Amino acid sequence: MDPLRTAIALVPLASYLLLLGLVNLRGRPLVTTGANDLATLCVALSGVVFVGPLELFRPEPATIKLGAYVWLLLLGLYWLCVSLAAMILRPRLTIYNITLEQLRPAVAEAVSQVDPDARWAGDSLVLPRLQVQLHLDSFASMRHASLVSSGGNQSLEGWWRLKRALIRSLQDLSVGPNPRSVTFLTGALVLFGLSVAGLVAAPEQVAQAWASLTSF
Incomplete structure:
Protein backbone atom coordinates (compact mmCIF):
# COMPACT_ATOMS: atom_id res chain seq x y z
CA MET A 1 0.00 0.00 0.00
CA ASP A 2 1.31 3.47 -0.88
CA PRO A 3 2.29 5.98 1.85
CA LEU A 4 -0.82 8.16 1.37
CA ARG A 5 -3.29 5.31 1.81
CA THR A 6 -1.23 4.03 4.75
CA ALA A 7 -1.50 7.42 6.43
CA ILE A 8 -5.24 7.64 5.72
CA ALA A 9 -5.71 4.24 7.36
CA LEU A 10 -3.42 4.78 10.36
CA VAL A 11 -3.97 8.41 11.44
CA PRO A 12 -7.60 7.96 12.64
CA LEU A 13 -6.61 4.77 14.44
CA ALA A 14 -3.64 6.52 16.05
CA SER A 15 -5.93 9.35 17.15
CA TYR A 16 -8.25 6.82 18.78
CA LEU A 17 -5.36 5.21 20.68
CA LEU A 18 -4.18 8.67 21.76
CA LEU A 19 -7.67 9.46 23.06
CA LEU A 20 -7.81 6.16 24.98
CA GLY A 21 -4.36 6.85 26.43
CA LEU A 22 -5.33 10.32 27.64
CA VAL A 23 -8.62 9.07 29.10
CA ASN A 24 -6.84 6.33 31.05
CA LEU A 25 -4.03 8.67 32.10
CA ARG A 26 -6.28 11.25 33.76
CA GLY A 27 -6.93 9.12 36.85
CA ARG A 28 -10.69 9.72 36.84
CA PRO A 29 -13.50 7.53 35.46
CA LEU A 30 -15.20 8.61 32.25
CA VAL A 31 -18.84 7.71 31.57
CA THR A 32 -20.10 7.48 28.00
CA THR A 33 -22.97 5.82 26.19
CA GLY A 34 -22.70 2.73 24.05
CA ALA A 35 -23.74 4.78 20.99
CA ASN A 36 -20.93 7.31 21.57
CA ASP A 37 -18.48 4.48 22.15
CA LEU A 38 -19.48 2.84 18.85
CA ALA A 39 -19.29 6.13 16.94
CA THR A 40 -15.79 6.84 18.27
CA LEU A 41 -14.62 3.38 17.25
CA CYS A 42 -16.10 3.87 13.77
CA VAL A 43 -14.18 7.15 13.46
CA ALA A 44 -11.02 5.21 14.29
CA LEU A 45 -11.80 2.68 11.57
CA SER A 46 -12.94 5.21 8.98
CA GLY A 47 -9.51 5.41 7.35
CA VAL A 48 -9.29 1.63 7.04
CA VAL A 49 -12.80 1.56 5.55
CA PHE A 50 -11.88 4.38 3.14
CA VAL A 51 -8.86 2.63 1.64
CA GLY A 52 -10.45 -0.81 1.91
CA PRO A 53 -14.14 -1.54 1.21
CA LEU A 54 -15.08 1.96 -0.01
CA GLU A 55 -12.32 2.10 -2.60
CA LEU A 56 -12.64 -1.56 -3.55
CA LEU A 80 -25.54 6.65 7.72
CA CYS A 81 -24.82 2.98 8.45
CA VAL A 82 -22.96 3.96 11.63
CA SER A 83 -25.86 6.19 12.71
CA LEU A 84 -28.35 3.38 12.10
CA ALA A 85 -26.25 0.95 14.13
CA ALA A 86 -25.98 3.47 16.98
CA MET A 87 -29.75 4.06 17.02
CA ILE A 88 -30.69 0.37 17.15
CA LEU A 89 -27.98 -0.51 19.66
CA ARG A 90 -29.33 -1.61 23.01
CA PRO A 91 -28.80 0.95 25.81
CA ARG A 92 -25.40 0.70 27.45
CA LEU A 93 -23.15 2.82 29.63
CA THR A 94 -19.39 2.35 29.39
CA ILE A 95 -17.13 3.61 32.17
CA TYR A 96 -13.46 3.88 31.34
CA ASN A 97 -10.62 3.66 33.85
CA ILE A 98 -12.47 1.86 36.64
CA THR A 99 -12.71 -1.66 38.00
CA LEU A 100 -15.94 -3.49 38.70
CA GLU A 101 -15.23 -3.36 42.44
CA GLN A 102 -14.86 0.43 42.28
CA LEU A 103 -17.93 0.84 40.10
CA ARG A 104 -20.39 -1.19 42.14
CA PRO A 105 -20.65 1.25 45.13
CA ALA A 106 -21.02 4.19 42.72
CA VAL A 107 -23.83 2.40 40.89
CA ALA A 108 -25.54 1.59 44.18
CA GLU A 109 -25.36 5.25 45.22
CA ALA A 110 -26.69 6.44 41.87
CA VAL A 111 -29.51 3.92 41.91
CA SER A 112 -30.58 4.95 45.41
CA GLN A 113 -31.05 8.51 44.12
CA VAL A 114 -33.22 7.66 41.11
CA ASP A 115 -35.11 4.49 42.11
CA PRO A 116 -35.51 3.39 45.74
CA ASP A 117 -37.36 0.29 44.55
CA ALA A 118 -34.32 -1.05 42.68
CA ARG A 119 -33.47 -4.72 43.24
CA TRP A 120 -30.10 -6.44 42.91
CA ALA A 121 -29.53 -10.07 41.97
CA GLY A 122 -25.80 -10.68 41.80
CA ASP A 123 -24.51 -8.46 39.01
CA SER A 124 -28.02 -7.87 37.64
CA LEU A 125 -30.14 -4.88 38.54
CA VAL A 126 -33.80 -3.99 37.98
CA LEU A 127 -35.05 -0.40 38.32
CA PRO A 128 -38.86 -0.64 38.00
CA ARG A 129 -39.55 3.10 38.29
CA LEU A 130 -37.12 3.88 35.48
CA GLN A 131 -38.10 0.83 33.40
CA VAL A 132 -34.47 -0.20 33.22
CA GLN A 133 -32.98 -3.68 33.53
CA LEU A 134 -29.23 -4.19 33.31
CA HIS A 135 -26.23 -6.21 34.38
CA LEU A 136 -22.67 -5.18 35.19
CA ASP A 137 -19.86 -6.33 32.95
CA SER A 138 -16.14 -5.59 32.97
CA PHE A 139 -12.99 -5.85 30.89
CA ALA A 140 -10.52 -6.24 33.73
CA SER A 141 -7.33 -6.24 31.65
CA MET A 142 -8.19 -2.82 30.21
CA ARG A 143 -9.75 -1.54 33.45
CA HIS A 144 -13.14 -0.47 32.23
CA ALA A 145 -16.65 -1.66 33.00
CA SER A 146 -20.12 -1.42 31.50
CA LEU A 147 -23.77 -1.30 32.46
CA VAL A 148 -25.44 -3.44 29.80
CA SER A 149 -29.19 -3.58 29.21
CA SER A 150 -30.95 -6.89 29.81
CA GLY A 151 -34.16 -7.52 27.91
CA GLY A 152 -35.93 -5.45 25.28
CA ASN A 153 -38.31 -3.40 27.44
CA GLN A 154 -36.10 -0.41 28.20
CA SER A 155 -36.79 3.29 28.76
CA LEU A 156 -34.26 5.62 27.12
CA GLU A 157 -35.29 8.40 29.49
CA GLY A 158 -34.60 6.08 32.40
CA TRP A 159 -31.13 5.35 31.06
CA TRP A 160 -30.39 9.06 30.72
CA ARG A 161 -31.48 9.67 34.32
CA LEU A 162 -29.29 6.78 35.46
CA LYS A 163 -26.34 8.16 33.49
CA ARG A 164 -26.64 11.61 35.08
CA ALA A 165 -26.89 10.09 38.56
CA LEU A 166 -23.87 7.86 37.91
CA ILE A 167 -21.78 10.81 36.73
CA ARG A 168 -22.63 12.65 39.97
CA SER A 169 -21.70 9.66 42.12
CA LEU A 170 -18.34 9.26 40.30
CA GLN A 171 -17.32 12.92 40.19
CA ASP A 172 -15.29 12.76 43.42
CA LEU A 173 -13.78 9.32 42.81
CA SER A 174 -10.05 9.25 42.06
CA VAL A 175 -8.72 5.93 40.78
CA GLY A 176 -5.21 6.87 39.63
CA PRO A 177 -3.79 6.50 36.11
CA ASN A 178 -4.29 3.21 34.34
CA PRO A 179 -0.93 1.54 33.54
CA ARG A 180 -2.41 0.54 30.17
CA SER A 181 -2.39 4.22 29.17
CA VAL A 182 1.32 3.89 28.36
CA THR A 183 0.53 1.10 25.88
CA PHE A 184 -2.14 3.20 24.16
CA LEU A 185 0.07 6.29 23.97
CA THR A 186 3.03 4.31 22.66
CA GLY A 187 0.88 2.68 20.00
CA ALA A 188 -0.45 6.09 18.95
CA LEU A 189 3.05 7.55 18.63
CA VAL A 190 4.24 4.55 16.59
CA LEU A 191 1.32 4.83 14.16
CA PHE A 192 1.71 8.59 13.82
CA GLY A 193 5.46 8.11 13.25
CA LEU A 194 4.93 5.49 10.55
CA SER A 195 2.40 7.70 8.79
CA VAL A 196 4.58 10.83 8.80
CA ALA A 197 7.74 8.92 7.88
CA GLY A 198 6.03 7.35 4.87
CA LEU A 199 4.69 10.70 3.65
CA VAL A 200 8.07 12.43 4.02
CA ALA A 201 10.15 9.61 2.55
CA ALA A 202 8.20 9.16 -0.69
CA PRO A 203 6.62 12.45 -1.86
CA GLU A 204 6.38 11.23 -5.46
CA GLN A 205 4.39 8.17 -4.45
CA VAL A 206 2.16 10.40 -2.34
CA ALA A 207 1.50 12.66 -5.34
CA GLN A 208 0.70 9.69 -7.56
CA ALA A 209 -1.63 8.20 -4.94
CA TRP A 210 -3.41 11.53 -4.51
CA ALA A 211 -3.89 11.78 -8.26
CA SER A 212 -5.34 8.26 -8.38
CA LEU A 213 -7.84 9.15 -5.67
CA THR A 214 -8.99 12.45 -7.12
CA SER A 215 -8.82 11.91 -10.89
CA PHE A 216 -11.02 9.41 -12.71
Whole structure:
Protein backbone atom coordinates (compact mmCIF):
# COMPACT_ATOMS: atom_id res chain seq x y z
CA MET A 1 0.00 0.00 0.00
CA ASP A 2 1.31 3.47 -0.88
CA PRO A 3 2.29 5.98 1.85
CA LEU A 4 -0.82 8.16 1.37
CA ARG A 5 -3.29 5.31 1.81
CA THR A 6 -1.23 4.03 4.75
CA ALA A 7 -1.50 7.42 6.43
CA ILE A 8 -5.24 7.64 5.72
CA ALA A 9 -5.71 4.24 7.36
CA LEU A 10 -3.42 4.78 10.36
CA VAL A 11 -3.97 8.41 11.44
CA PRO A 12 -7.60 7.96 12.64
CA LEU A 13 -6.61 4.77 14.44
CA ALA A 14 -3.64 6.52 16.05
CA SER A 15 -5.93 9.35 17.15
CA TYR A 16 -8.25 6.82 18.78
CA LEU A 17 -5.36 5.21 20.68
CA LEU A 18 -4.18 8.67 21.76
CA LEU A 19 -7.67 9.46 23.06
CA LEU A 20 -7.81 6.16 24.98
CA GLY A 21 -4.36 6.85 26.43
CA LEU A 22 -5.33 10.32 27.64
CA VAL A 23 -8.62 9.07 29.10
CA ASN A 24 -6.84 6.33 31.05
CA LEU A 25 -4.03 8.67 32.10
CA ARG A 26 -6.28 11.25 33.76
CA GLY A 27 -6.93 9.12 36.85
CA ARG A 28 -10.69 9.72 36.84
CA PRO A 29 -13.50 7.53 35.46
CA LEU A 30 -15.20 8.61 32.25
CA VAL A 31 -18.84 7.71 31.57
CA THR A 32 -20.10 7.48 28.00
CA THR A 33 -22.97 5.82 26.19
CA GLY A 34 -22.70 2.73 24.05
CA ALA A 35 -23.74 4.78 20.99
CA ASN A 36 -20.93 7.31 21.57
CA ASP A 37 -18.48 4.48 22.15
CA LEU A 38 -19.48 2.84 18.85
CA ALA A 39 -19.29 6.13 16.94
CA THR A 40 -15.79 6.84 18.27
CA LEU A 41 -14.62 3.38 17.25
CA CYS A 42 -16.10 3.87 13.77
CA VAL A 43 -14.18 7.15 13.46
CA ALA A 44 -11.02 5.21 14.29
CA LEU A 45 -11.80 2.68 11.57
CA SER A 46 -12.94 5.21 8.98
CA GLY A 47 -9.51 5.41 7.35
CA VAL A 48 -9.29 1.63 7.04
CA VAL A 49 -12.80 1.56 5.55
CA PHE A 50 -11.88 4.38 3.14
CA VAL A 51 -8.86 2.63 1.64
CA GLY A 52 -10.45 -0.81 1.91
CA PRO A 53 -14.14 -1.54 1.21
CA LEU A 54 -15.08 1.96 -0.01
CA GLU A 55 -12.32 2.10 -2.60
CA LEU A 56 -12.64 -1.56 -3.55
CA PHE A 57 -16.41 -1.48 -4.11
CA ARG A 58 -16.63 2.08 -5.44
CA PRO A 59 -19.37 2.05 -8.13
CA GLU A 60 -17.87 2.86 -11.53
CA PRO A 61 -20.93 4.68 -13.02
CA ALA A 62 -21.13 7.01 -9.99
CA THR A 63 -17.37 7.55 -10.14
CA ILE A 64 -17.52 8.58 -13.80
CA LYS A 65 -20.45 10.94 -13.21
CA LEU A 66 -19.42 12.51 -9.90
CA GLY A 67 -15.64 12.35 -10.09
CA ALA A 68 -13.91 13.04 -6.77
CA TYR A 69 -17.27 13.91 -5.18
CA VAL A 70 -18.07 10.21 -5.13
CA TRP A 71 -15.99 9.98 -1.95
CA LEU A 72 -18.43 12.32 -0.17
CA LEU A 73 -21.29 10.06 -1.22
CA LEU A 74 -19.53 6.92 -0.03
CA LEU A 75 -18.45 8.46 3.28
CA GLY A 76 -22.00 9.73 3.79
CA LEU A 77 -23.29 6.19 3.23
CA TYR A 78 -20.77 4.87 5.75
CA TRP A 79 -21.88 7.34 8.41
CA LEU A 80 -25.54 6.65 7.72
CA CYS A 81 -24.82 2.98 8.45
CA VAL A 82 -22.96 3.96 11.63
CA SER A 83 -25.86 6.19 12.71
CA LEU A 84 -28.35 3.38 12.10
CA ALA A 85 -26.25 0.95 14.13
CA ALA A 86 -25.98 3.47 16.98
CA MET A 87 -29.75 4.06 17.02
CA ILE A 88 -30.69 0.37 17.15
CA LEU A 89 -27.98 -0.51 19.66
CA ARG A 90 -29.33 -1.61 23.01
CA PRO A 91 -28.80 0.95 25.81
CA ARG A 92 -25.40 0.70 27.45
CA LEU A 93 -23.15 2.82 29.63
CA THR A 94 -19.39 2.35 29.39
CA ILE A 95 -17.13 3.61 32.17
CA TYR A 96 -13.46 3.88 31.34
CA ASN A 97 -10.62 3.66 33.85
CA ILE A 98 -12.47 1.86 36.64
CA THR A 99 -12.71 -1.66 38.00
CA LEU A 100 -15.94 -3.49 38.70
CA GLU A 101 -15.23 -3.36 42.44
CA GLN A 102 -14.86 0.43 42.28
CA LEU A 103 -17.93 0.84 40.10
CA ARG A 104 -20.39 -1.19 42.14
CA PRO A 105 -20.65 1.25 45.13
CA ALA A 106 -21.02 4.19 42.72
CA VAL A 107 -23.83 2.40 40.89
CA ALA A 108 -25.54 1.59 44.18
CA GLU A 109 -25.36 5.25 45.22
CA ALA A 110 -26.69 6.44 41.87
CA VAL A 111 -29.51 3.92 41.91
CA SER A 112 -30.58 4.95 45.41
CA GLN A 113 -31.05 8.51 44.12
CA VAL A 114 -33.22 7.66 41.11
CA ASP A 115 -35.11 4.49 42.11
CA PRO A 116 -35.51 3.39 45.74
CA ASP A 117 -37.36 0.29 44.55
CA ALA A 118 -34.32 -1.05 42.68
CA ARG A 119 -33.47 -4.72 43.24
CA TRP A 120 -30.10 -6.44 42.91
CA ALA A 121 -29.53 -10.07 41.97
CA GLY A 122 -25.80 -10.68 41.80
CA ASP A 123 -24.51 -8.46 39.01
CA SER A 124 -28.02 -7.87 37.64
CA LEU A 125 -30.14 -4.88 38.54
CA VAL A 126 -33.80 -3.99 37.98
CA LEU A 127 -35.05 -0.40 38.32
CA PRO A 128 -38.86 -0.64 38.00
CA ARG A 129 -39.55 3.10 38.29
CA LEU A 130 -37.12 3.88 35.48
CA GLN A 131 -38.10 0.83 33.40
CA VAL A 132 -34.47 -0.20 33.22
CA GLN A 133 -32.98 -3.68 33.53
CA LEU A 134 -29.23 -4.19 33.31
CA HIS A 135 -26.23 -6.21 34.38
CA LEU A 136 -22.67 -5.18 35.19
CA ASP A 137 -19.86 -6.33 32.95
CA SER A 138 -16.14 -5.59 32.97
CA PHE A 139 -12.99 -5.85 30.89
CA ALA A 140 -10.52 -6.24 33.73
CA SER A 141 -7.33 -6.24 31.65
CA MET A 142 -8.19 -2.82 30.21
CA ARG A 143 -9.75 -1.54 33.45
CA HIS A 144 -13.14 -0.47 32.23
CA ALA A 145 -16.65 -1.66 33.00
CA SER A 146 -20.12 -1.42 31.50
CA LEU A 147 -23.77 -1.30 32.46
CA VAL A 148 -25.44 -3.44 29.80
CA SER A 149 -29.19 -3.58 29.21
CA SER A 150 -30.95 -6.89 29.81
CA GLY A 151 -34.16 -7.52 27.91
CA GLY A 152 -35.93 -5.45 25.28
CA ASN A 153 -38.31 -3.40 27.44
CA GLN A 154 -36.10 -0.41 28.20
CA SER A 155 -36.79 3.29 28.76
CA LEU A 156 -34.26 5.62 27.12
CA GLU A 157 -35.29 8.40 29.49
CA GLY A 158 -34.60 6.08 32.40
CA TRP A 159 -31.13 5.35 31.06
CA TRP A 160 -30.39 9.06 30.72
CA ARG A 161 -31.48 9.67 34.32
CA LEU A 162 -29.29 6.78 35.46
CA LYS A 163 -26.34 8.16 33.49
CA ARG A 164 -26.64 11.61 35.08
CA ALA A 165 -26.89 10.09 38.56
CA LEU A 166 -23.87 7.86 37.91
CA ILE A 167 -21.78 10.81 36.73
CA ARG A 168 -22.63 12.65 39.97
CA SER A 169 -21.70 9.66 42.12
CA LEU A 170 -18.34 9.26 40.30
CA GLN A 171 -17.32 12.92 40.19
CA ASP A 172 -15.29 12.76 43.42
CA LEU A 173 -13.78 9.32 42.81
CA SER A 174 -10.05 9.25 42.06
CA VAL A 175 -8.72 5.93 40.78
CA GLY A 176 -5.21 6.87 39.63
CA PRO A 177 -3.79 6.50 36.11
CA ASN A 178 -4.29 3.21 34.34
CA PRO A 179 -0.93 1.54 33.54
CA ARG A 180 -2.41 0.54 30.17
CA SER A 181 -2.39 4.22 29.17
CA VAL A 182 1.32 3.89 28.36
CA THR A 183 0.53 1.10 25.88
CA PHE A 184 -2.14 3.20 24.16
CA LEU A 185 0.07 6.29 23.97
CA THR A 186 3.03 4.31 22.66
CA GLY A 187 0.88 2.68 20.00
CA ALA A 188 -0.45 6.09 18.95
CA LEU A 189 3.05 7.55 18.63
CA VAL A 190 4.24 4.55 16.59
CA LEU A 191 1.32 4.83 14.16
CA PHE A 192 1.71 8.59 13.82
CA GLY A 193 5.46 8.11 13.25
CA LEU A 194 4.93 5.49 10.55
CA SER A 195 2.40 7.70 8.79
CA VAL A 196 4.58 10.83 8.80
CA ALA A 197 7.74 8.92 7.88
CA GLY A 198 6.03 7.35 4.87
CA LEU A 199 4.69 10.70 3.65
CA VAL A 200 8.07 12.43 4.02
CA ALA A 201 10.15 9.61 2.55
CA ALA A 202 8.20 9.16 -0.69
CA PRO A 203 6.62 12.45 -1.86
CA GLU A 204 6.38 11.23 -5.46
CA GLN A 205 4.39 8.17 -4.45
CA VAL A 206 2.16 10.40 -2.34
CA ALA A 207 1.50 12.66 -5.34
CA GLN A 208 0.70 9.69 -7.56
CA ALA A 209 -1.63 8.20 -4.94
CA TRP A 210 -3.41 11.53 -4.51
CA ALA A 211 -3.89 11.78 -8.26
CA SER A 212 -5.34 8.26 -8.38
CA LEU A 213 -7.84 9.15 -5.67
CA THR A 214 -8.99 12.45 -7.12
CA SER A 215 -8.82 11.91 -10.89
CA PHE A 216 -11.02 9.41 -12.71
